[in-house]
Amino acid sequence: MSEFIEVVYGVKSPAAEVESRAESILLEQAVELPRKALTDPFVLSNIVGEVRSIERRGEGDYRVTIAHPAITAAENPAQLLNVFFGNTSLQPDVLLEDLRIPASLLEKFRGPRFGIEGLRQATHVSHGPLTSTALKPMGLSVEKLADICRTFALAGVDLIKDDHGLADHAFSPFRERVKACVTAVRQAAEKTGRETLYVPNLIGTPTEVLEQLRFAQEAGVGGVMISPMLLGLPLLNEIVRGELRVPLLAHPSFGGALRIAPEALLGRLFRWFGADAVIYPNHGGRFSYSLKTCETLASRLRDPNGGGKTVLPVPAGGIKVERLGEILAFYGEDVMLLIGGSLYEARESLEERTREFVTKARGL
Numbered sequence: 001m002s003e004f005i006e007v008v009y010g011v012k013s014p015a016a017e018v019e020s021r022a023e024s025i026l027l028e029q030a031v032e033l034p035r036k037a038l039t040d041p042f043v044l045s046n047i048v049g050e051v052r053s054i055e056r057r058g059e060g061d062y063r064v065t066i067a068h069p070a071i072t073a074a075e076n077p078a079q080l081l082n083v084f085f086g087n088t089s090l091q092p093d094v095l096l097e098d099l100r101i102p103a104s105l106l107e108k109f110r111g112p113r114f115g116i117e118g119l120r121q122a123t124h125v126s127h128g129p130l131t132s133t134a135l136k137p138m139g140l141s142v143e144k145l146a147d148i149c150r151t152f153a154l155a156g157v158d159l160i161k162d163d164h165g166l167a168d169h170a171f172s173p174f175r176e177r178v179k180a181c182v183t184a185v186r187q188a189a190e191k192t193g194r195e196t197l198y199v200p201n202l203i204g205t206p207t208e209v210l211e212q213l214r215f216a217q218e219a220g221v222g223g224v225m226i227s228p229m230l231l232g233l234p235l236l237n238e239i240v241r242g243e244l245r246v247p248l249l250a251h252p253s254f255g256g257a258l259r260i261a262p263e264a265l266l267g268r269l270f271r272w273f274g275a276d277a278v279i280y281p282n283h284g285g286r287f288s289y290s291l292k293t294c295e296t297l298a299s300r301l302r303d304p305n306g307g308g309k310t311v312l313p314v315p316a317g318g319i320k321v322e323r324l325g326e327i328l329a330f331y332g333e334d335v336m337l338l339i340g341g342s343l344y345e346a347r348e349s350l351e352e353r354t355r356e357f358v359t360k361a362r363g364l
Helices: 015-028 041-046 077-085 103-109 115-123 142-154 174-192 206-219 233-241 262-272 291-302 321-331 347-363
Strands: 004-012 050-058 061-069 094-100 130-135 159-162 197-199 224-226 248-250 277-281 312-316 336-338
Touching: 004 015, 004 077, 015 050, 015 061, 077 094, 077 103, 077 233, 094 262, 115 130, 115 312, 130 142, 130 347, 142 159, 142 174, 142 347, 159 174, 174 197, 174 206, 206 224, 206 233, 224 233, 233 248, 233 262, 262 277, 262 291, 277 291, 291 312, 291 321, 312 321, 321 336, 321 347
Parallel strands: 130 159, 130 336, 159 197, 224 248, 248 277, 277 312, 312 336
Antiparallel strands: 004 061, 004 094, 050 061
């Protein structure tokens, strides 16, 4: 076969066993049989790939690159994940580190519908960073969340999303919340002359999520957000290839539950499967991502050769308004800044603090 999927694994193994370990990963991810049990010529020629390289990085630590014929993915997002890291994900000595797929397969999955350019058009921000925040905490009524949404919109934030913990709760039903928040940003726009995007969180079963998507779009939302690792990456791709008419943000919740490097999961898979913007933990906040990881994520999401439209990085997780200069110097202008707690700490001065955030972001 002329086209291949390449998968890079971090493998812990004694030096004397690493070649056989690489061979076992290759076979496990394709045919689940020992090589001596394979006799069919088509399987041997078209299904079983090859170990392309084994690089020693340290004592008992190797970088193993394996190539599988692209036909094994069946042009199906779930099967692609299965080929990448199906049974091998159950083996504690292996980490999925990087991925490469041919352009023909990328085209089948479509990738982002809007990307950076589409988000800039939707927010009417042609250059510079975009500003965003989240509605929280879980437990507030629809009326209280809508009031906060209105406050953020009056302060000039470009995008206001539901916190990923907001679901179809009895104390804040999804449909009521969507209608109230869409009304809130429209009321603010009448006063400011500037439209803010409201982005609800879609969460539930696949059927419920698709129903929420339809309702939200009909209600006039500016975008939607899902957590692909909670709902399933194939569902993300189905939404993007199907009924989506607004930009889609991807949240990383549950993304640390598997042995997949964030550079591969958030920097490649989320983009390939259709996210227009990807939220991830910024260095120095509540999480432990390194500067190098954050740099790689932003680079992969914005790489014009990375597959489909370029995607907006959304660093988050404990960013302080006081750090904006440092953060923008690191990321440049093609970034969406997501700040929550640093604004809510202002309490009764929430609108003033948010205006400070917006003013600083636009002035830097």
